Amino acid sequence: MRIDKDLVAASATPLVLGILADGDLYGYAILKRVSELSGGGMQWTDGMLYPLLHRLERLGYVSSLWGTSDAGRRRKHYTITPAGRDALADRQEQWTVVADALRQVWQTTQGPAAATEGWA
Amino acid sequence: MTPHAELEAQIERWRGYVQRNRAISPSDVDELEDHLREQIADRQATGLDDEEAFLVAIKRLGNLDAVSREFAREHSDRLWKQLVLVPAGSDDANASPWRELAVVLALAVGAGVAVKAGSAWFDDGAALMRNLGLLVFPFLAAYFAWKRRITGAVAATLIVPFAALAVALNLYPFAPAGSTGMLAALHAPVILWLLTGLAYVGGRWRSDKRRMDFVRFTGELAVYYTLLALGGAVLIALTLATLRGIGVDFQPVLEDWVLPFAVPGALVVAAWLVEAKQQVVENIAPVLTRVFTPLTVAMLLVLLAVLATAGGFVDIDRNLLILLDAILVLVLCLLLYSISARDPLAPPGLFDALQLALVIAALAVDAVMLTAMLARIAEFGYSPNKIAALGLNLLLLVHLLRAAWLAVGFLRGRLPFAAVERWQTRYLPIYGAWATVVVVVFPPVFGFI
Numbered sequence: 001m002r003i004d005k006d007l008v009a010a011s012a013t014p015l016v017l018g019i020l021a022d023g024d025l026y027g028y029a030i031l032k033r034v035s036e037l038s039g040g041g042m043q044w045t046d047g048m049l050y051p052l053l054h055r056l057e058r059l060g061y062v063s064s065l066w067g068t069s070d071a072g073r074r075r076k077h078y079t080i081t082p083a084g085r086d087a088l089a090d091r092q093e094q095w096t097v098v099a100d101a102l103r104q105v106w107q108t109t110q111g112p113a114a115a116t117e118g119w120a
Numbered sequence: 121m122t123p124h125a126e127l128e129a130q131i132e133r134w135r136g137y138v139q140r141n142r143a144i145s146p147s148d149v150d151e152l153e154d155h156l157r158e159q160i161a162d163r164q165a166t167g168l169d170d171e172e173a174f175l176v177a178i179k180r181l182g183n184l185d186a187v188s189r190e191f192a193r194e195h196s197d198r199l200w201k202q203l204v205l206v207p208a209g210s211d212d213a214n215a216s217p218w219r220e221l222a223v224v225l226a227l228a229v230g231a232g233v234a235v236k237a238g239s240a241w242f243d244d245g246a247a248l249m250r251n252l253g254l255l256v257f258p259f260l261a262a263y264f265a266w267k268r269r270i271t272g273a274v275a276a277t278l279i280v281p282f283a284a285l286a287v288a289l290n291l292y293p294f295a296p297a298g299s300t301g302m303l304a305a306l307h308a309p310v311i312l313w314l315l316t317g318l319a320y321v322g323g324r325w326r327s328d329k330r331r332m333d334f335v336r337f338t339g340e341l342a343v344y345y346t347l348l349a350l351g352g353a354v355l356i357a358l359t360l361a362t363l364r365g366i367g368v369d370f371q372p373v374l375e376d377w378v379l380p381f382a383v384p385g386a387l388v389v390a391a392w393l394v395e396a397k398q399q400v401v402e403n404i405a406p407v408l409t410r411v412f413t414p415l416t417v418a419m420l421l422v423l424l425a426v427l428a429t430a431g432g433f434v435d436i437d438r439n440l441l442i443l444l445d446a447i448l449v450l451v452l453c454l455l456l457y458s459i460s461a462r463d464p465l466a467p468p469g470l471f472d473a474l475q476l477a478l479v480i481a482a483l484a485v486d487a488v489m490l491t492a493m494l495a496r497i498a499e500f501g502y503s504p505n506k507i508a509a510l511g512l513n514l515l516l517l518v519h520l521l522r523a524a525w526l527a528v529g530f531l532r533g534r535l536p537f538a539a540v541e542r543w544q545t546r547y548l549p550i551y552g553a554w555a556t557v558v559v560v561v562f563p564p565v566f567g568f569i
Contacts, residue, residue: 027151028158045182046159050151051190058194058464060536066147073157074150083536 232381274323
């Protein structure tokens with residue numbers, strides 16, 4: 001199943017922040033985690049992750065540090081900041097409200113239409 | 121990695137290709153390359169050969185144009201030189217460099233003609249001084265209006281305040297040699313400059329980034345204008361000396377024709393140079409701010425020491441206060457310019473601490489001045505000059521206090537640099553509002569004295 005582009009864009013920030021809240025990671029590892037979490041359903045354009053990370057850094061939600069990979073390459077690691085955790089909590093609340101509302105809508109429309117909709 | 125020579129060559133070529141993109145900095149390319157190599161390694165682990173793995177990894181990375189556009193959106197500061205050289209979209213075909221040069225020169229001559237006509241029209245010097253900014257502003261604004269293709273609504277927001285300002289400056293019955301007229305003449309350029317900023321950002325004045333671009337532009341303009349003025353001064357001095365040697369008196373021609381055209385014209389030309397030749401100065405800007413920030417801190421400290429040893433603040437006379445005000449405004453410009461020239465993502469460093477020292481020194485000078493002013497007002501009573509100066513110093517005080525607070529937060533790693541930037545750009549319009557009050561409200565309140 002392909003997830004709509006707008007939906008991917010809207011969920012990108014909370015996803016990245018949430019993943020970083022579990023521990024520091026570098027870009028590729030973040031994407032792998034997104035793929036795992038969504039069972040491969042969310043396919044990002046890999047390159048788009050980096051402008052997003054830089055934006056989060058400018059906003060002060062994450063901080064970055066250059067290190068080296070096992071192979072000896074330069075690698076940038078990202079860490080969530082306290083401000084990022086606050087933002088994540090805020091986003092989490094918003095998404096909970098949205099998800100709640102959607103769940104109720106799915107329940108009330110649990111008629112013939114629900115069968116054709118593939119939403120869980 | 122000899123077994124993968126072909127793959128290495130391919131990655132090298134890809135790097136070269138990505139690097140040509142100005143929105144993506146070399147360290148971003150490193151980051152993307154790390155990503156690419158990880159992806160290739162993972163694909164190889166699933167059994168793909170080098171070639172296939174590379175292709176899949178490139179495909180997953182996405183359309184480079186789209187990705188670089190995303191980078192550009194995030195890092196517009198890296199691109200701003202490019203944006204003005206090649207306007208977004210492909211509609212720059214009809215704006216050839218020659219056509220732009222012609223427009224610029226026409227506007228520069230226009231500004232000269234306006235000033236020359238103005239000096240003939242206004243017989244008294246004070247009236248000319250009040251109107252000088254009004255004479256030059258339309259040409260500078262027209263350049264940006266043309267360059268940014270501003271909409272009618274934006275043009276109206278430029279023209280209406282301009283007309284209102286012109287009416288106020290010319291219909292108010294200012295007393296000859298009165299202080300409200302002088303204050304209006306001093307504060308009108310501030311309003312006009314912010315209006316120029318409105319034209320510069322093409323009406324997108326709400327954007328903090330565009331405001332910062334305008335601050336950067338202002339700094340570069342000052343650099344270019346100074347360079348032009350120095351070159352012009354050398355040329356004029358040589359011509360003057362040579363002609364005097366031959367026995368021709370060039371002085372009247374210089375005063376009546378060369379300067380009225382050269383001084384305003386150079387402003388328009390400098391604005392164009394900043395737009396077109398951004399790159400040249402861009403490398404100097406951080407250097408200049410780094411050189412002058414410590415020097416300015418030293419200067420402020422010396423001033424403070426002298427003021428402290430000179431005894432009572434009440435004795436500070438009014439000329440000294442005006443000079444100190446000018447110094448503070450200059451310090452603020454330096455601060456703004458160095459903030460605009462700084463890489464917002466760089467971690468806090470020594471220079472940021474130095475900048476904080478500058479802010480604190482300026483705060484100390486401001487506090488001394490406020491004390492002196494309040495003492496003067498208590499002793500001699502109110503006057504338009506004193507209230508205008510007091511207002512400016514209070515604005516500076518608030519500006520600097522908050523800037524110092526944010527700088528401490530940034531140095532401690534509690535705040536992103538964007539917070540420091542945002543405070544600066546958000547505060548700018550307040551100066552315009554205060555200048556408007558001084559120009560429009562002061563004269564009637566104080567009876568046009």
